[in-house]
Amino acid sequence: xxxxxxxxxxxxxxxxxxxxxxxxxxxxxxxxxxxxxxxxxxxxxxxxxxxxxxxxxxxxxxxxxxxxxxxxxxxxxxxxxxxxxxxxxxxxxxxxxxxxxxxxxxxxxxxxxxxxxxxxxxxxxxxxxxxxxxxxxxxxxxxxxxxxxxxxxxxxxxxxxxxxxxxxxxxxxxxxxxxxxxxxxxxxxxxxxxxxxxxxxxxxxxxxxxxxxxxxxxxxxxxxxxxxxxxxxxxxxxxxxxxxxxxxxxxxxxxxxxxxxxxxxxxxxxxxxxxxxxxxxxxxxxxxxxxxxxxxxxxxxxxxxxxxxxxxxxxxxxxxxxxxxxxxxxxxxxxxxxxxxxxxxxxxxxxxxxxxxxxxxxxxxxxxxxxxxxxxxxxxxxxxxxxxxxxxxxxxxxxxxxxxxxxxxxxxxxxxxxxxxxxxxxxxxxxxxxxxxxxxxxxxxxxxxxxx
Ligand SMILES: Nc1nc2c(ncn2[C@@H]2O[C@H](COP(=O)(O)OP(=O)(O)OP(=O)(O)O)[C@@H](O)[C@H]2O)c(=O)[nH]1
Ligand SMILES: [Mg+2]
Numbered sequence: 001x002x003x004x005x006x007x008x009x010x011x012x013x014x015x016x017x018x019x020x021x022x023x024x025x026x027x028x029x030x031x032x033x034x035x036x037x038x039x040x041x042x043x044x045x046x047x048x049x050x051x052x053x054x055x056x057x058x059x060x061x062x063x064x065x066x067x068x069x070x071x072x073x074x075x076x077x078x079x080x081x082x083x084x085x086x087x088x089x090x091x092x093x094x095x096x097x098x099x100x101x102x103x104x105x106x107x108x109x110x111x112x113x114x115x116x117x118x119x120x121x122x123x124x125x126x127x128x129x130x131x132x133x134x135x136x137x138x139x140x141x142x143x144x145x146x147x148x149x150x151x152x153x154x155x156x157x158x159x160x161x162x163x164x165x166x167x168x169x170x171x172x173x174x175x176x177x178x179x180x181x182x183x184x185x186x187x188x189x190x191x192x193x194x195x196x197x198x199x200x201x202x203x204x205x206x207x208x209x210x211x212x213x214x215x216x217x218x219x220x221x222x223x224x225x226x227x228x229x230x231x232x233x234x235x236x237x238x239x240x241x242x243x244x245x246x247x248x249x250x251x252x253x254x255x256x257x258x259x260x261x262x263x264x265x266x267x268x269x270x271x272x273x274x275x276x277x278x279x280x281x282x283x284x285x286x287x288x289x290x291x292x293x294x295x296x297x298x299x300x301x302x303x304x305x306x307x308x309x310x311x312x313x314x315x316x317x318x319x320x321x322x323x324x325x326x327x328x329x330x331x332x333x334x335x336x337x338x339x340x341x342x343x344x345x346x347x348x349x350x351x352x353x354x355x356x357x358x359x360x361x362x363x364x365x366x367x368x369x370x371x372x373x374x375x376x377x378x379x380x381x382x383x384x385x386x387x388x389x390x391x392x393x394x395x396x397x398x399x400x401x402x403x404x405x406x407x408x409x410x411x412x413x414x415x416x417x418x419x420x421x422x423x424x425x426x427x428x429x430x431x432x433x434x435x436x437x438x439x440x441x442x443x444x445x446x447x448x449x450x451x452x
Contacts, residue, residue: 005103006104026101048060073118123147126143127146136261149383161421169418191405202398215264218267223246227271235266239253240268271285297325297368305336390431
């Protein structure tokens, strides 16, 4: 029989109220062991009652009973709104376990909700992301997944493919060839349409990830060009040490900033030059290069008041070769001509700024933000994928359909097209959680927080 699980639903520590949640077939009978008899727990109504610890009162709490299936998990659920002391909460958990409940594993409430058809896998992940969202953009993204918009998009693709597959399969069964054959163009245009939809969705992945995890932005350049000044100007306080002397920053300095609701993780790095003064500076430079490799976006800072060194030219070539998105930030316009560009640049964008006066910084912020509001997103009504598992499944489905299209060109035969479409459908079902194996589900849900 299914166990009855229990966990706190609010964070540990002292608070005005804390919530404990019980879910499973024994929920009501376990509750009754802690209260006076004859209390009427009407469905979905808060009841003010005393929770007893033996003969003593543990707490006066608001208790709500949600009979199955109309509850978060789809099972019988009891929620306790307690006074927020750590003692009350801890003791209640003990008493509930003594009365027959078992502590819930991470994500087990959501897992049960998923098993009971209360939400699909994408919605469950959306929920997990929603709780951990630290800024508005991540919050909006999680909501789009939670409210089923992503599932809806994928379900459309799934239905279209299922229908096509059915049309193919009846013809495979039709040994007497009584049915009108399917035109190749019909199959290919149906497949192409779904490929395009999947591709659009896959394209949202990098941006989806930036939004959820933050855009990793490395500030690189030669010593003394103003990298630390730029970090400070963007975060709005003196996070990194700024000094006249070259080689001030040795270690990488990381700071997160919220730009219009989007999380940006800025890393200030040691300036790159040919002759490092000592091993610490050398190590610093190595770290700069590593930060640059890991970054989603590079801010390449150059000092407009002087010509570029060969080392800077080299660094620039390195960035370009890595094919990283880069913004060339030309600093110190208060002391030099804005408009001059010291580099042969294929850079997407060049922005002139003065960290001293703040000139140009708003424009730079806009340029940074444009990486997370790429045009493909608008077409997707804000629906995007943000985790690797989702991305891989979408890509898998897309590749299968593309293989079917290739075979169609060689007229390989209905059976082979059908096989690829089946594989694409399997990838999509896996994504939505229709037939995901238990071990995979275990991993996904174990990433949830306790009590969810
Ligand atoms: N006039 C002017 N000076 C600036 C500007 N930005 C930075 N500086 C000055 O340039 C010098 C170097 O600035 P930092 O921000 O420490 O430069 P950095 O690139 O971090 O240098 P390292 O850490 O040594 O690699 C300091 O004296 C700053 O005050 C600017 O926009 N205008
Ligand atoms: Mg510095």
